[in-house]
Amino acid sequence: MLDFFISTILSNNIALTLILGMCPLIAISTNVKNARGMGIAVVIVVTLTAVINYPIYQLLVLTGTTDLSLLTFIITIAAVVQVLEILLEKYIPSLYSAFGVYLPLITVNCVVLAVSQFFVTRDYNFTETTVFAFGSSVGWLLAIVLVAAIREKLTVYGDLPKGLRGRAIVFIILGILALAFSGFAGLSF
Amino acid sequence: MKLIRIRYTKWYNILKNGMKTNNPVFVAVLGICSSLAISNTLPNAIAMGFGVTFVTMFSSMFVSMFRNFIPAKLRIVTYMIIISTFTIFVQKFLQAYFPDIYASLGAYVGLIITNCIVMGRAEAFAIKNPWKYSIIDGFFSGMGYTFVLVLISIIREPLAFGTIFGYRIMPENFTVWASMGTASGAFFIVGLMIWLLRNWAKSYEEA
DSSP states (O other), X not given: OHHHHHXXXXXXXXXXXXXXXXXXXXXXXXXXXXXXXXXXXXXXXXXXXXXXXXHXXXXXXXXXXXXXXXXXXXXXHHHHHHHHHHHHHHHOHHHHHXXXXXXXXXXXXXXXXXXXXXXXXXXXXXXXXXXXXXXXXXXXXXXXXXXHHHHHHHHHHOOOOGXXXXXXHHHHHHHHHHHHXXXXXGOOO | OHHHHGXXXXXXXXXXXXXXXXXXXXXXXXXXXXXXXXXXXXXXXXHHHHHHXXXXXXXXXXXXXXXXXXXXXGHHHHHHHHXXXXXXXXXXXXXXXXXXXXHHHGGGTGGGTTOHHHHHHIIIIITTSOHHHHHHHHHHHHHHXXXXXXXXXXXXXXXXXXXXXXXXXXXXXXXXXXXXXXXXXXXXXXXXXXXXXXXXXXXXXXX
């Protein structure tokens, strides 16, 4: 189980090999602090929704309505995000002020829906689903923090051509990171 | 004369917005996930592009038809439900008529729901405009997206597999660039394309 966990973080990193969750990764990776906030919020929401969606999917299988799984998953995700936002605002205001702004954005982060889809297509059991959800969201956190750290340095020391500034260079950074992470494919435990 | 006057109509502006000035992938950098993951072969790119176009068109139309009944606080959830209905439609259509493409697209078909282009057009255009303009806006945003997907995959497929549409076009002794078929190749191609486009359009952004 540990090697499965590590492989979802490194060799099968969800952002750098499956290219998921790119919109927020590009938009919010301008500095490390925001990137970390967004990443942690994603870890919480992805793990929570996968754990909730798994039993709901079993219920859909029982009633023979798996065609509606997409619709169900997205409603669960929207509901979890909304409830989490309300609870945080009410009971842990300090945490809300740190992560609250990122929460509504997460509904449209494709990592969340993708993880719920992958446990269906890959036939994971409940433990595997939980480990997979946690591992891949931690992998996403790692990717966004790495990109943000490189971008922070680049804005200070980098002397880039005009056209490359902004988003274009983020893609080049991501490309190099993806090449580097493909080196982890040879890891074995 | 009619041809000149068409430039100033709302229809023409919507077209220009979707394809050029506001191209969802290159200018607004939306819908990147699927456009990168899917564009390693041309058939995948075309299927995904048409899927997104269909979903954007009809969800924009429905959002704008119901725009007077959607409460402001619940609008995101309402978009989600409308969009996922049409996405399930596309998913089932591909599964029934193009099983090979469905198998290679896999989970990405379902991810049309979270494609920011669809949600973006609903929020930015459809909620404020009548349905006949919304459907056209959705169509051209989707077409702009398809155009970019095809452009990327035309570069990636020959380099990664030596083929276009499954036909071999590269010489026999050409060594395929394996990384072009994976994530890193996609990132490099899009990065370079944005660079070229920014230089060509002379529109730069700060830092």
